[in-house]
Amino acid sequence: MSENYFISGNIRVFCRVRPLVGGGLPKHVQLATSDNKAITLAKTEESHTGKTADTQKNYNFSFDRVFGPRASQQEVFEEISLLVQSALDGYNVCCFAYGQTGSGKTYTMEGDEVDETRGVIPRAVQQIFKAAGKLGEQGWEFTFTASFVEIYNETLRDLLYTGKSSKRPEHEIRKTTSNEVTITNLTYERVSNEDQVLGLIALANQNRSTAQTAQNDRSSRSHSVFQLDIEGVNAGRDVKCKSTLCLVDLAGSERMVKSQSQGDRFKEMTAINGSLSNLGIVIAALGLDEPTGPAALRSVRGRTVTGSGVN
Numbered sequence: 601m602s603e604n605y606f607i608s609g610n611i612r613v614f615c616r617v618r619p620l621v622g623g624g625l626p627k628h629v630q631l632a633t634s635d636n637k638a639i640t641l642a643k644t645e646e647s648h649t650g651k652t653a654d655t656q657k658n659y660n661f662s663f664d665r666v667f668g669p670r671a672s673q674q675e676v677f678e679e680i681s682l683l684v685q686s687a688l689d690g691y692n693v694c695c696f697a698y699g700q701t702g703s704g705k706t707y708t709m710e711g712d713e714v715d716e717t718r719g720v721i722p723r724a725v726q727q728i729f730k731a732a733g734k735l736g737e738q739g740w741e742f743t744f745t746a747s748f749v750e751i752y753n754e755t756l757r758d759l760l761y762t763g764k765s766s767k768r769p770e771h772e773i774r775k776t777t778s779n780e781v782t783i784t785n786l787t788y789e790r791v792s793n794e795d796q797v798l799g800l801i802a803l804a805n806q807n808r809s810t811a812q813t814a815q816n817d818r819s820s821r822s823h824s825v826f827q828l829d830i831e832g833v834n835a836g837r838d839v840k841c842k843s844t845l846c847l848v849d850l851a852g853s854e855r856m857v858k859s860q861s862q863g864d865r866f867k868e869m870t871a872i873n874g875s876l877s878n879l880g881i882v883i884a885a886l887g888l889d890e891p892t893g894p895a896a897l898r899s900v901r902g903r904t905v906t907g908s909g910v911n
């Protein structure tokens with residue numbers, strides 16, 4: 601099938617800098633013109649005694665790719681599209697948008713409905729169905745199952761729930777004997793084309809928990825996980841593949857001082873920050889586990905991480 605993208609490492613981190621309202625780059629962010637993997641953040645350090653002048657300290661960071669404020673949705677997606685393709689080859693692919701509140705995670709993952717500003721999820725869905733159609737000419741038949749779940753205050757909620765009852769079903773995460781993760785009582789919808797999935801995404805958007813905060817008019821107060829389970833069979837060649845494409849829009853990390861969260865917003869902020877710290881620990885552990893030889897890498901299942909915004 602397609603070229604294996606994971607031979608050079610199975611975790612990738614991209615950084616996208618959101619433009620300021622009205623365009624442009626925040627003053628403390630510097631992007632190197634000749635290096636699209638580097639970013640420098642400048643911090644003014646105040647004199648402790650007040651006797652000496654404030655000093656400016658630069659902090660350099662490097663990523664697998666840095667996108668400046670003018671980067672289009674298409675440019676960002678191009679970096680991810682090979683990974684999306686790998687999902688059809690039987691690799692598990694997971695892409696997270698992580699960043700502080702208001703930094704552009706939902707914009708990056710979902711975007712707007714207009715073609716140019718569509719985000720990673722609709723573009724990935726389009727690519728998957730297009731590529732599956734082409735593989736069909738080589739004898740592959742695919743079945744796709746979509747689900748959309750949010751984690752709100754440490755509780756799972758089905759974003760595709762259409763029931764009328766005010767008491768929504770409860771969900772638990774279970775692991776099957778073959779190590780597959782499933783969620784009880786969740787809607788798993790069999791889908792066969794792009795429009796069906798876009799309809800489900802629209803439904804999920806209506807159901808997602810958002811609220812106005814001091815830093816974002818429509819802040820996501822939950823982590824949302826879009827999952828497409830893919831099963832492929834090529835009867836002529838007697839081969840099968842099975843994988844999951846997981847696209848996650850995480851809730852934004854917040855500083856209490858800036859967000860001024862109180863009451864429910866404060867409770868949400870505590871759950872969000874706690875779960876993001878745990879995710880950080882998991883990703884760090886996966887990074888440490890990463891095998892180093894190309895042969896070893898070829899045999900592991902792929903994961904990727906995309907960062908959005910600068911904290």
Ligand SMILES: Nc1ncnc2c1ncn2[C@@H]1O[C@H](COP(=O)(O)OP(=O)(O)OP(=O)(O)O)[C@@H](O)[C@H]1O
Pocket residue numbers: 617618619669699700701702703704705706707708816818819820821850851852853
């Ligand atoms: N690259 C971009 N270009 C233009 N506008 C952007 C870009 N990124 C984000 N925005 C705009 O900035 C605002 C905040 O973005 P968004 O809601 O995606 O942030 P977020 O990180 O998902 O926030 P939260 O964690 O609070 O949900 C939105 O109005 C969005 O349209």
